[in-house]
Amino acid sequence: MSLLDVTGLRVRSADGRELVSDVSFSIDAGTRLGLIGESGSGKSLTTLAIMGLLPAGMTVSGSIVLDVPGLPRTQIVGAAEGALNGLRGRAVTVVFQEPLTALDPLMRVGRQVAEPLGRRRGLRGSALRAAVLAALEEVRLTEPDRIARAYPHEISGGQRQRVAMAMALACEPALLIADEPTTALDVTVQAEVLALLDSLVSARGMALLFISHDLAVVSTVTDRVLVLKDGHAVEEGIVQDIVNAPRDPYTRSLVASARELDSALDRITR
Numbered sequence: 001m002s003l004l005d006v007t008g009l010r011v012r013s014a015d016g017r018e019l020v021s022d023v024s025f026s027i028d029a030g031t032r033l034g035l036i037g038e039s040g041s042g043k044s045l046t047t048l049a050i051m052g053l054l055p056a057g058m059t060v061s062g063s064i065v066l067d068v069p070g071l072p073r074t075q076i077v078g079a080a081e082g083a084l085n086g087l088r089g090r091a092v093t094v095v096f097q098e099p100l101t102a103l104d105p106l107m108r109v110g111r112q113v114a115e116p117l118g119r120r121r122g123l124r125g126s127a128l129r130a131a132v133l134a135a136l137e138e139v140r141l142t143e144p145d146r147i148a149r150a151y152p153h154e155i156s157g158g159q160r161q162r163v164a165m166a167m168a169l170a171c172e173p174a175l176l177i178a179d180e181p182t183t184a185l186d187v188t189v190q191a192e193v194l195a196l197l198d199s200l201v202s203a204r205g206m207a208l209l210f211i212s213h214d215l216a217v218v219s220t221v222t223d224r225v226l227v228l229k230d231g232h233a234v235e236e237g238i239v240q241d242i243v244n245a246p247r248d249p250y251t252r253s254l255v256a257s258a259r260e261l262d263s264a265l266d267r268i269t270r
């Protein structure tokens with residue numbers, strides 16, 4: 001049994017349009033899967049369905065089973081809010097593209113990191129303060145004291161994404177979903193945050209579902225990938241195989257455009 005088993009997932013809008021069509025995949029404990037596709041292909045809705053957070057009015061069918069050691073095996077589709085609340089954080093946590101969505105603009109960063117740490121580890125007072133600084137250091141934030149005292153708007157976008165990662169990791173999830181976590185960052189910061197994510201996921205033995213529209217980015221952090229187009233899964237496999245021999249026409253076009261960018265860079269640097 002996998003950690004996450006998604007079978008025949010369908011999501012429909014309130015007006016009956018099918019936005020995600022019969023998508024199936026699974027993730028074993030400690031393994032990684034990339035979900036790739038252009039804008040509107042259904043990546044975010046798939047993520048939200050796994051978290052049980054689809055917008056009101058949408059309907060979901062199929063099966064999403066989370067089976068995390070030490071927690072009740074749960075069918076997410078149709079689960080009661082209470083059961084989902086018990087799973088969010090500890091079983092599965094998301095880091096979103098825009099870290100401001102995870103952060104309260106009116107609360108100092110340190111207090112926000114303290115909240116999941118206190119809840120998960122039962123820490124208070126000076127032990128909690130020390131754990132907050134350690135969590136900020138773990139995501140390689142220099143000057144953790146200053147960052148802890150800052151409000152979200154007083155730190156950079158890259159620093160905010162590291163804070164969001166620290167908050168996600170504080171829950172010690174079995175599965176981390178990273179939904180385009182570096183898309184809003186500039187390219188050099190993007191590479192650093194990806195490397196950090198990669199090493200933290202390995203160090204903690206977490207499973208990772210990594211969402212991106214960028215094949216090059218996906219291939220740096222995952223070895224297996226599922227390609228989505230217009231809500232349908234068109235191809236799944238090892239990244240290396242998909243890059244070398246894409247079977248589906250859409251995957252071929254993704255690979256061709258990634259290569260195009262690469263060779264444009266080569267031409268300039270030659």
Ligand SMILES: Nc1ncnc2c1ncn2[C@@H]1O[C@H](COP(=O)(O)OP(=O)(O)OP(=O)(O)O)[C@@H](O)[C@H]1O
Pocket residue numbers: 013014019037038039040041042043044045046055213
């Ligand atoms: N709240 C909503 N109501 C109606 N349709 C929606 C809603 N949210 C998303 N959609 C539609 O569902 C489809 C899939 O959207 P989704 O956000 O999952 O795509 P995505 O692959 O994550 O795209 P992006 O990379 O731009 O985030 C799109 O056609 C989108 O317009």
